[in-house]
Amino acid sequence: MLPDFLKDSYKQYKDDTNRFAAWLVNMAKACGYNLDTLPTPSHESKSNSRAKGKQRQKKVEQDTAPEPKLYQVSVREMYKLAEVVSKSSVKVPPSVLAVAKRAITLRKAITSYFIGKGSSASNRRHAYFIEVLEEICKSLSSDDGAGTLLSGKEDDNADDPAWLNRFASLTVEAAEDTTETVSEGRELVKVVAVEEDEAADPGDQDARFLSHAFFRVFCLFHDLEKWRNFLSQTWTEYSDRKIDLMTASIITDSALQLAEELIQETVADMPSQFPQDSIGLQQLVYASLSMRRGKRMTPDTHLGLTFSLNMADIAEWTYLGVASLLESMTDVIEDDSIPLYKPDYFGLYDSKADRKKMSVPEKFNEDKLILLELLPEFCIIERFKLKLPVQDGITRGFVKFTKNKETTLWLSFAVQVLLDAIHATRTSRLDAWADLRLTGLRITKTIDDYWKLSKTHPKPQFWPAEGDKEIKNIRECILSFVERNPLQPMKDMSSRRLGGPAHASSDHLIFSRNPVLCGLTAFHLNLRMQTIGQALVTQWYDVQELAFLYNLVQQSPGRSISWPDMELFIKVHGEERIFLGNRPKDASQSLNRLEIVTGISSVTRFASDARQRSDWHSPDGKSGRKLEPTTKVANIFRERYQDDAAADKSEPIIYSSQVSKYLDELSETSTDKKKPKKSKEDKGKELTLALSSADQLLGRRWQNTHNVGALQLLALIKGKLRQEEPILLFNYFAMHRRSIEIMRLIKAKEHHKFVQYFTEGYMPDETLISNLVILIHHVARGSAASGQQLGLGKKQTQITSRMVVSCSDVMREYLAKHGDDLGKELRVFCRNTDFLAIKDGKADKKEVDYDSMYVFGLEQILSPGQLESLRTGIPLA
Template sequence: MLPDFLKDSYKQYKYDTDRFATWLVNVAKKCGYEPEDLTPTPGLDANGKGRQQKKINQPKALEPQKYQVSISELCKLAQAVSKSAVKVPTSVLAVAKRAITLRKDVTSYFIGHGSAASNKRHAHFIEVMEDICKSLEGEDASTSASAKKDDKGVDSSVNAGENADDQAWLNRFAALTVEDIEDITETVSERSEMVKVVAVEDEEVDGPDDDEAYLSHSFFRVFCLFHDLQKWRNFLSETWTEYGDRKVDLMTASIVTDNALQLARELIQEVVADIPAKFPQHGIELQKLVYASSCLYRGEHASPDTNLGLTFSLDMADVAEWCYLGVASLLQSFVPVIQSNTIPLYKPGYFGVYNSKADRSQMSVPEKFNEDKIILMELLPEFCLMDKFKLKFPVRDEITTGFVNFIKSKKPTLWLSFAIQVMLDAIHATRHSRLGAWTDLRLTSLRITKTIDDYWKLSKTHPKPKFWPSEGDEEIKRIRGCIETFVEKDALQRMKEQSARTLDHLSYPSPEYLMLSRNLVLCGLMTFQLNLRMQTIGQALVTQWYDVQQLAFLYNLVQQSAGQTLSWPDMELFIKIHGEERIFIGNRPKDAAQSINRLEIVTGISSVARLASNYRQRSDWHRPDGKNARQLEPTTKVANIFRERYQDDNAANKNFPSICSANISTFLDELSETSTKKNKSKKSKPDKGKELALALSSPDELLGRRWQDTHKLGALQLLALIKGKLREEEPVLLFNYFAMHRRSIEILRLIKKKEHHKFVQYFTEGYMPDDSLISNLVILIHHVARGSAANGKQLGLTNTDTQVVSRMVMSCGDVMREYLAKHGDDVSRELRAFCRNKKFLAIEDREGGHKEVDNNSMYVIGLEQVLSPRQLESLRTGIPMA
């Protein structure tokens, strides 16, 4: 089941109608009109399932009694309100019109099939609700109502379309984060006196014992399900189109898609549990029912046009696609082929050859269906192999899991049909992309492989640190092994060869890496997992060595010295990611004394620690052990929500929580607090035009306001928010901590080589026991700098216009300046080469702004700078490196 704070179309519709009815009843009572025959409805809320999540800090009060009120009674109430001096808020009318809009869509679908009572039932609701709105707006409802009806007594506005302004307003907000119209505000005193109302259909339209009435409303519930699935499908298709156009990265598109499929499963289960037993509950029967009823409505035959290779009628192709019947029929046709102890083979070219360069928009319906059939028939044997050999990819995705479960159960479902259609949409949306998902995964693997190889080379140049646990190196080896097993080699190809030898049957040649080249979501989640694991182990490495953080202090100390200029874009990016508060405990230090005080605190050797009882047992100089130092933490808040599910290298064997049970609400609370701080002074009523502009420019800010006010949002809103935030976090997730560690070690070694004699002079020969403790040079340099400043002050060399600068600090600045001229932006260049979101990388340095680089050309240029010639050749040819 979907969590209470997520609303699908049906929940939104019930909330709108009941909210509107509640407002109307209570305002009418204030105007002196007492509603007749209010029927108590104990224990139910707008959705009939108990009270939804309460607002934060909302005062507790007794739940008010709820009553039922008919639509006809609401019309009388509206007339009483319209005759009074009460001005109807636009938000109230917006709520009612949104319910009308959805109901119109349903009516346009149902008119023509079923009983006349069903048609009359839906048309009556729309007619009365529109009359109520017009009455509240001051229009002549009777005139408009008589003009709307045709000779059959059916509301002609159902087929004529919706109000243009309302539709434009709703459409603009559909894929953003503002499906909720402004909630109707209430004071605490008013809430205690308010009568809660649930709107119901009129009994004079259908008798209380009429089963058709119940089925009609259940059809409406089913329609809302397919309505939501279609909206989600369109959103996901657009997301993959943006990926193909290089506007969104692969990880973002895959995470959003995988979690949308989780939400779809929860929604389908909820709807199936709500509809009556007369409706089909299992398999693809619900899809067949929708298809058959639509054929009946249009007067078209439901039999498939098999002569065209279709499993449905060509005239009903749009409905078949809308209810995913085509995909379901392909899955159903594969069931007889699945046999125990056998692995089906697909003969390449049997149904044709998939041409990714073909223009799908110019294809006919049979050609599109055949193309989908080719893709599925190629993939289904791959999943049978996975099930037979119990192959587990390092990360679990919903599409692969659904396919494997289908192989076991041999029962296609509505959810699986939706998931497969989403997978096909992703393939079609990216077919013309210059770099596909499989190529992006290989690029990520090459980048990580080079990073790990450089790390092993660096590790051989210094003794093994006692403070770096062996588990750290083991995790790095596991990451490298994962790349070798699933990216550099095709695990399924080996299984095909093994099965051919074991079962002694013919085998047909098939493309290598077929699974990863077709399942874009799996590629994206594997990319996400590799980056998550590299971020985790990279931050642990930098925390244990504490070299990058200490060098940030030295970099800042040089910057604060008079006459010294130093540019290190990578360090500035590192500080930007983790914040000055985390690195420096506040703003950047202004002098050597302040800097060393902060440095001793973050490294765990503050004056408080020096006075500890066991201080005498310590060595003279600090040795990093990774225990007392200020640790780095991931700052990717949205990525952290999915860390538990996707980071584990054996996630396929565990049942991790879905997005529905993840800590989404905590993240939304933080988002609402941020948006509130930004708009603390704005207390005026929201303007529709301004809110639309805000939704287009900063949807997360508007959603933060909504969440704080209502603690409710739509599933599409949540997906859109996750998509936007994940895209922003991409450069942070890909930041190369290993490279920063390497650069820090190399800089410190150059400083040691140049200033070794001075370190010996000041701190004796034992100033650094071995090279693994080289980061402590920064503390020693700070001691020297602080001593120089103190000596200058004693000699009277300082005044308001002069500054005493340590010679050693100036020497370190010269070393760093020469080194950083070549390697100061290596990490930034790597990010510009691999990231889709380059806006985050625009960091202004002290020498001027950041020059914008062309995104299209930067990808190729950047690869040559971060990959070796052998790796580039492997990428070009597809041949793994020896």
């Protein structure tokens, strides 16, 4: 089931009605109403003794206080309470009405699906609760008080079309998602709102079967429809190059995990009269709505449909069309066999066709063609037990289906989401697959450049063999799954066993027809590259030390240089991590900070637990400050999608405690600023302020209630992942190479001075070349001290060492060609380039045509052979 902090529509509805009823009871009690007339459940102490989630972390005085009394409030009792409150001087907070209206909006939207069918009593139960809630809201918001709102209603004919039309005409404004401020301070009582069918006689099976349980089922399909629309829009944004492939895939996979938990929870809570399997719920809703419309349920097989054309919208809403396609496939799936057929045997999928102009049978046939293409791929994965680097929920579910042949509502929903993603990107059908191949080419080039650099210096003692092994494993992963088709050998083997020719199939069909798997595979590779890249830079500690030299040059009068890539590196990890605070102002301060971060300061050398003392830095990855991933949201998904056993994990990542931890941090950030006291005029501005920032809105809600809507959380994660894309793709290997090359140029130019100042043994071997920065700092500090002693410098004047000037000349010449190489690479490969708007340490507001940058940038980043491989799909030799 869903974690406690996530609210689906049904839970939100129950929570809203209970909170609205609780406010009415508390206010009525304050107005002198006798609560003894309200019923209390006999199991009160048992059902309310558990503390959940953050409630266990409340203050001690709240834990030791007596539990509030629990009341059950029916619709009629809510009306009586509202009448008492409306006649008093109590002013209803807007947030209270917003909660009630949110419940009304949901109930009305869902009730409209099946109002008018069934018995008169059933119709009244469906509409009565909403009608009374609306009248209560009107009475509380008006100055005239409540009237005789219920008079004469019981005599109305529930079958009268006029009565049904009156309900249909009830209008409710959609409640804005404001911060949860319904009850300020601790509630005096706890209240559970009870609808008529819940309080009905247990023998009244019609009431319990048709009303409340049906409402919950419709809430389920209502949520799935909202999530599906959100995911379809997400893939449209990807197709329009507004978000990256990894973000769209992670959001989709997370939504599918939540949907699976929600479906299981709903099915488990259904009464015994309801189907006990999710596919049965699809059929039940389809049949009930067919009866309501008076339409036949017989499928129009002459049109190639497995459902009635007149009920096509409901078949799509309940995912019954996709479910029927999956059911039809069970006849051709056999144990230990793979269904093989000639390409285009059932038809040809035309990605250039306009789906909006297609008829229902044409759309249905197109979906069938796509699924028939994919069926053999999933069968091969299951039969040969192929282990992918990472596995998305759609692949996992379809592979399981080929084994157990069980069609479920969740699988129908997941497959429909896959079809939506394919249709959303149909104008450039291979976009996702091309992105994955481009990721493979970029990483391959990075690794190849690293191996070339490694041959030019001795093997570092401080770089473990596991590091190079991981780099080789990443390259092998790209070779096996991106450059080569991992399923083709198995297809050829199957064809040979059948004694027939091997029909050529579309290359990498498992990826080209599954954009979600493409995105998660790219995310997997980028996570591994980020991890090993940061480990490499931490062990060598060359980039960090060169950051100190770069800053020292920047602080020297008239010696400023431009290095956007280093500025980006500092921005990614923060000045606090690199410099232990703000950037040093002179050589002495810079050297002190440098000795601390490298672990050779006097504090470190004379610490009680320091076993080795040295005046120079010997990189070992232990003494220096380690780099850590700053992609907070991507880190939430790191364990699931990066580990070797990631493909075998099925636990929803949203359960991770890191999600709650991140929301805690977000709520703290949103409340750092001093809050103004809430006055009447401020309350009108509060919503506008909250809606101006999604982070603030969600952070404040989390702080107040410790629960969020599933769609809200997915939207937040999508926005944050988009922001973190360039940080995740930052090329640490390239920064390592640039640092080594710069230090080699400095060493070649100033070798005689290093020998003069520090003897010929100043650098044992080139793996310790980063130590040159420390030596340069010693020279710079010595020059400044000597100048001060000679009276050459004034208080406001900084003395610049000749060696620093020489280093600045070397760096300026080198950086003129390579200072923005990483930025160019990121601007080519990233969809979000806002983070990259850096020039000389400041934001660059210059408008850039990033579509042109993408086209021409590829020619600078990739070799001609790699570009041709990307165009043709043929792996490099």
